[in-house]
Amino acid sequence: MSAGTPPVALTVAGSDSGAGAGIQADLKAFAAQRVYGTSAITAITAQNTRGVVDVHPLPAAVVGAQIDAVLDDMPVAAVKIGMLGGADVAAEVAARARDGLLPNLVLDPVLYATSGHRLGALAVVEPVLPYALLVTPNRDEASALTRTPVDTVAEMAAAARAIAGSGARCVVVTGGAEDGDAVDVLWTGDEIRVLRSPWVPTDNDHGTGCTFSAAVAARLAHGDDLFTALDRAKRYVAAGLAGARLWKVGGGRGPLDHFSF
Ligand SMILES: Nc1ncnc2c1ncn2[C@@H]1O[C@H](COP(=O)(O)OP(=O)(O)OP(=O)(O)O)[C@@H](O)[C@H]1O
Ligand SMILES: Cc1ncc(COP(=O)(O)O)c(N)n1
Numbered sequence: 473m474s475a476g477t478p479p480v481a482l483t484v485a486g487s488d489s490g491a492g493a494g495i496q497a498d499l500k501a502f503a504a505q506r507v508y509g510t511s512a513i514t515a516i517t518a519q520n521t522r523g524v525v526d527v528h529p530l531p532a533a534v535v536g537a538q539i540d541a542v543l544d545d546m547p548v549a550a551v552k553i554g555m556l557g558g559a560d561v562a563a564e565v566a567a568r569a570r571d572g573l574l575p576n577l578v579l580d581p582v583l584y585a586t587s588g589h590r591l592g593a594l595a596v597v598e599p600v601l602p603y604a605l606l607v608t609p610n611r612d613e614a615s616a617l618t619r620t621p622v623d624t625v626a627e628m629a630a631a632a633r634a635i636a637g638s639g640a641r642c643v644v645v646t647g648g649a650e651d652g653d654a655v656d657v658l659w660t661g662d663e664i665r666v667l668r669s670p671w672v673p674t675d676n677d678h679g680t681g682c683t684f685s686a687a688v689a690a691r692l693a694h695g696d697d698l699f700t701a702l703d704r705a706k707r708y709v710a711a712g713l714a715g716a717r718l719w720k721v722g723g724g725r726g727p728l729d730h731f732s733f
Pocket of ligand 2: 485486487488493494495517554555582584585586587591677678679680681682
């Protein structure tokens with residue numbers, strides 16, 4: 473690679489027409505981290521800040537072809553997986569992960585949009601878990617994956633550990649709130665670590681999970697160790713939330729500012 477060429481990351485995720493979440497959020501997060509972002513789109517969603525109107529999954533072979541076109545030509549250093557769509561798409565992705573083609577794999581096990589619309593299913597996400605370096609469920613997704621309630625920090629820790637039992641190396645359960653802090657709980661494979669940052673009071677939080685997992689993948693592409701990548705991604709999301717606190721993009725839960733440093 474010649475001097476100045478940024479590292480390359482790949483996102484495998486759904487398109488959000490409102491551009492707060494999904495592929496659009498991931499590419500903005502990659503760009504903000506000075507990573508060259510590539511994408512394989514799994515589904516087209518019609519959505520805005522108020523919710524999801526329609527979902528059109530793409531054929532698994534088309535998703536596979538996008539991934540292969542990128543991998544055949546570019547030195548992908550990290551991969552983020554978001555909304556997968558159907559089980560056939562998950563199988564395409566899992567096959568490439570099994571062949572060692574998807575390095576530094578960060579899996580955001582998307583099941584529902586914030587608005588409540590179903591975007592995924594356990595049967596779709598679970599086959600990919602064993603190949604992930606890091607899984608980033610929010611509390612609801614962690615609850616679905618473990619079939620137990622996940623509300624408190626202690627429950628987040630237990631869930632992170634339990635999800636690692638299904639094969640992922642590390643798990644961070646996001647979305648806790650305690651003592652004025654936004655709290656995430658990481659299982660490193662050896663121990664629990666609690667990550668904290670000041671809670672940003674805002675209604676503009678559409679796409680925080682997508683942005684967080686994409687930023688972690690971007691930092692891994694730069695060569696950060698996992699803990700440093702998580703710490704930087706968390707601070708990046710917090711800055712984006714603070715930067716867009718007063719934005720009025722649409723009538724619902726607006727996006728964060730991906731370029732607020
Ligand atoms: N209001 C907030 N202030 C500070 N940090 C926040 C806030 N909301 C979320 N975060 C952080 O954003 C990151 C993503 O977590 P979150 O649980 O919100 O993801 P998510 O629910 O999957 O998001 P989404 O489904 O909206 O994309 C975590 O590091 C979390 O602590
Ligand atoms: C294409 C796509 N992927 C993921 C999400 C989850 O993000 P959120 O929970 O913020 O709605 C989404 N809404 N759309």
